Amino acid sequence: MKNILIVEDEIPVRNGLRELLTQENFSVDTCGTGKACLDAVKTTVYDLIILDIMLSDMSGFDVCRTMRSRNVSSKILMLTARSEEIDKVLGLELGADDYVTKPFGNKELIARVRALLRRQEKISQSLGEVSFDGMKFDFAKQNALRGKEELRLSAKEFKLLHYFLQHEGEVVTREQLLNDIWGYDSTPTTRTVDNYVLSLRKKIEKNHRKPKHLITVHTSGYKFVR
C-alpha cells in the first residue's frame, strides 16, 4: 500500500484530504507544520508528500528545498492558493514534482496523485528496485533499506532474494536454488540452503519464526510472497 504524508495547517482541508485519500486506499499520515514534516521524513519513507505552500511556521518552498537537500526522494505534490504563475513554477524548480492550485477538484487531485505514484513505480522498476513491507531493495546498487536503516545483506543473500522475487508466489525447490544460485558444480549440503533462508529471514522478516514472506512449503521447498 502506498504511503502518503499530508502537510497542511488548515484543519478542515487536512481532514478532507485524509478522508479522500484513505477512501482511495492509501495509507495516510498528516501533520500541520513544516517542522513536523521534516521530522516525519526522518523516520518514515513516504511515497508521496502533499505539501501546502502556506504553512504557519515556514514556507512550503523551504520545506521542499530542505527535504531535497537531505536527499528525501519521495514525490512531492505542492498545494498552492491560486496565485501568480511564477509561484507555481518555483515549486517545480526546487524539486517538487507537480502542483495543484486551490481550490481543486477531488477527481483532479486523485488523478495527479495516481499519476505521480505510477511514475515513481516506473522509475524504480527500471532501475531494478523492489519494495515491500516497508523495505526497499536495490539490486543494481546492492543496497537494502528497512525504513531509513540500512539492511546489510551479503552478496549471496542478495542473489537469493532476487531469485525469490523473480519467482514470486512460486514454490522453489532446494535443487533449483542450488543449481541457479550456487551453480551446478558446487556441492553444498542441503542444509546450506536452509541456513541462507534462515539468515535472510532474520533480516527481512519482523519475526523470523513466523515468516510472512519466505514461506516454507513442506517437502517441496520455499515460496516467496510479498
Add this chain to the structure above:
Amino acid sequence: MKNILIVEDEIPVRNGLRELLTQENFSVDTCGTGKACLDAVKTTVYDLIILDIMLSDMSGFDVCRTMRSRNVSSKILMLTARSEEIDKVLGLELGADDYVTKPFGNKELIARVRALLRRQEKISQSLGEVSFDGMKFDFAKQNALRGKEELRLSAKEFKLLHYFLQHEGEVVTREQLLNDIWGYDSTPTTRTVDNYVLSLRKKIEKNHRKPKHLITVHTSGYKFVR
C-alpha cells in the same frame, strides 16, 4: 543556444509562440502536424518539444508516445485545450515532462520552458565542485579543504574520489576502477585499489577504520555515500 520545436496546427498560436520564444533567444523550429514532427526529430536533436494535443492528423498523445518509444530524449511540454482533468495527467503518463493548459499566460509558458531546460542541464552537467561532511573538493583546480585546512590529495586520489562521486550510492567494482581510472592496459594488482581506498579514507574519513563515506561492499567492491 537551446533548440525548440513547436508542433501546433493553429497558425496564429504557432506564430505567437515562435515570436515569444525567439524574443527570449531560443532557436525555434515549427511544424503543423504530428507526422512532420516525427520526421523533424529524425534529423534534429531538440532540447525541448512543445506539442499540442489537438493536431489535424494524429493526437499529440500518440506523437509523444511514438517519440518516446523511439528513444527521443528531448523534454516534451504538452499544450492542452482546457479539458477534463484526466487528460492532463495522461500526458505525463506517456512520457511528457510537463503541460500547460490553454489559454496560457506568456509568462507562465516561458517560466516552464526555462524550468524544463534547466532541469535538462542539471542532469547532463558534470561535477566541478562538491562538498560534504565539512569538506570541499574542487576537481577543476584540484584542491581540497576540510574546513580551513588544506587536504592534500594526489592526482590519482582526486580521480578516484571523482569517480566515486559520479557513481554516488552505487557499488563500484575493482575492475571498473582499474579500467576507468588506471586504464585498460595497466596491470596493477588488486591490492592497488585497496591501498588507494585506504589512503583516501585516511584523508576524508574522521575515523578511517569506521568509514562513513567510502563503504566496502564485501565480494563486490566499494560504494560511496555522502
Add this chain to the structure above:
DNA sequence: AGAGAGTTGTCATAGAATTGTCAAATGGCC
C-alpha cells in the same frame, strides 16, 4: 491422539575468501 519417519529450523564453529594495513621497492622528476 500418538508414534515414528522424514523434513526443516537453529546454532556454533571451522574453513575459505576477501579486505585492511604496513612497510618496503620502484621509478620519475626537480
Add this chain to the structure above:
DNA sequence: GGCCATTTGACAATTCTATGACAACTCTCT
C-alpha cells in the same frame, strides 16, 4: 641525491560461506 606518487607483496583482521549436530516441527499411519 632527495622527494614524491605509485605499486607491490606479506601478513593480519574481518567477513562470508559451508557444514554438521541437534532440536523442533509436519506428515502419515495406525
